[in-house]
Amino acid sequence: MAELSKIIEERLNRLADIPEGFSNSMTDIQRKAFTLMLAELNRFDVDENGKIKLSVKNFAAIETVLQSIEDSLYGSGYLKEVKNFLKDFDSQQVLSNEMLAKIEKGFEPSKVMELSFEKSKTIALETLTDEFSASLKAQMRGILNEAVQTSSTYTQMIQNVRTAYEGNGTIEGSFERYAKQQSFDLFSDADRQYSQIGADEIGAEFFKYSGGKKDTTRAFCIERLNKVYHRKEIEGWGRGDKCCGLKWPQSDTWAGQYRGTNSSNIFTVAGGYNCSHAFIPVAIRFVPKDVLERAKKEGFYKG
Numbered sequence: 458m459a460e461l462s463k464i465i466e467e468r469l470n471r472l473a474d475i476p477e478g479f480s481n482s483m484t485d486i487q488r489k490a491f492t493l494m495l496a497e498l499n500r501f502d503v504d505e506n507g508k509i510k511l512s513v514k515n516f517a518a519i520e521t522v523l524q525s526i527e528d529s530l531y532g533s534g535y536l537k538e539v540k541n542f543l544k545d546f547d548s549q550q551v552l553s554n555e556m557l558a559k560i561e562k563g564f565e566p567s568k569v570m571e572l573s574f575e576k577s578k579t580i581a582l583e584t585l586t587d588e589f590s591a592s593l594k595a596q597m598r599g600i601l602n603e604a605v606q607t608s609s610t611y612t613q614m615i616q617n618v619r620t621a622y623e624g625n626g627t628i629e630g631s632f633e634r635y636a637k638q639q640s641f642d643l644f645s646d647a648d649r650q651y652s653q654i655g656a657d658e659i660g661a662e663f664f665k666y667s668g669g670k671k672d673t674t675r676a677f678c679i680e681r682l683n684k685v686y687h688r689k690e691i692e693g694w695g696r697g698d699k700c701c702g703l704k705w706p707q708s709d710t711w712a713g714q715y716r717g718t719n720s721s722n723i724f725t726v727a728g729g730y731n732c733s734h735a736f737i738p739v740a741i742r743f744v745p746k747d748v749l750e751r752a753k754k755e756g757f758y759k760g
Contacts, residue, residue: 461559465737468552469668472733476640479542480633487632490533491622497525508608519601523594539585546578546647553652560738561659570654577647589635596621641731649735653724661738662688668734677711678728685739687752695723
């Protein structure tokens with residue numbers, strides 16, 4: 458087993474790298490999916506001027522086209538990428554187990570931990586398949602209904618569908634945009650929730666707020682980064698409390714905060730949407746003296 462610092466480093470890097478890789482794979486996937494959909498769009502009747510006819514047949518064609526959307530998800534390789542993404546959840550779980558075993562000798566994941574992790578994977582699967590399919594269908598229904606109701610040209614309808622699937626110079630395609638919206642939080646939340654259950658089981662009291670810093674890192678995270686806090690202090694953040702000389706939050710909330718953040722889920726949601734930071738348990742012997750004294754003064758730590 459690698460050294461603890463290496464395990465933590467790899468785990469933290471993957472919080473951003475794995476979702477980013479999944480999102481980047483969507484560029485090619487959405488292009489393939491559009492190509493598959495293009496054949497289905499030939500079902501619409503057009504007049505001599507190339508305009509889509511306002512007809513019962515064309516309204517029926519909309520429903521047929523919508524039913525083929527799931528086929529485009531299979532044929533484009535989208536579902537294969539989702540399955541590969543879920544495999545990375547398993548690799549992340551292994552790293553969390555190794556980290557906790559380094560911190561607490563003899564640690565073994567409990568049945569509750571295993572079950573919780575499987576539930577997180579199920580949520581991720583449903584979000585990236587059923588919910589994405591429903592979202593794409595709703596978007597396509599709007600485009601196709603408008604095309605028939607307004608008798609737009611066939612060329613314009615094709616362009617609108619292409620933009621929905623592939624994006625253009627201004628907006629991202631539906632696949633890439635949805636992946637970015639969902640994959641980072643699905644992956645990070647599952648990882649943080651799993652490791653936090655393990656931290657609870659080993660009785661961890663202190664945690665380092667860990668991870669990288671990038672252009673989009675919010676102020677809430679920046680001032681906490683690589684610093685150690687007691688569990689009770691962190692729970693206070695979820696209530697909007699400030700402590701230890703922190704400036705944020707400046708009110709009860711902060712920019713990018715998860716709606717519904719509280720003292721119970723702060724260890725899972727961390728800094729908010731697309732946050733790639735994590736709470737790393739710190740053994741008492743490695744907690745800075747001033748942090749221990751602060752926790753004692755507040756009555757959080759009795760050691």
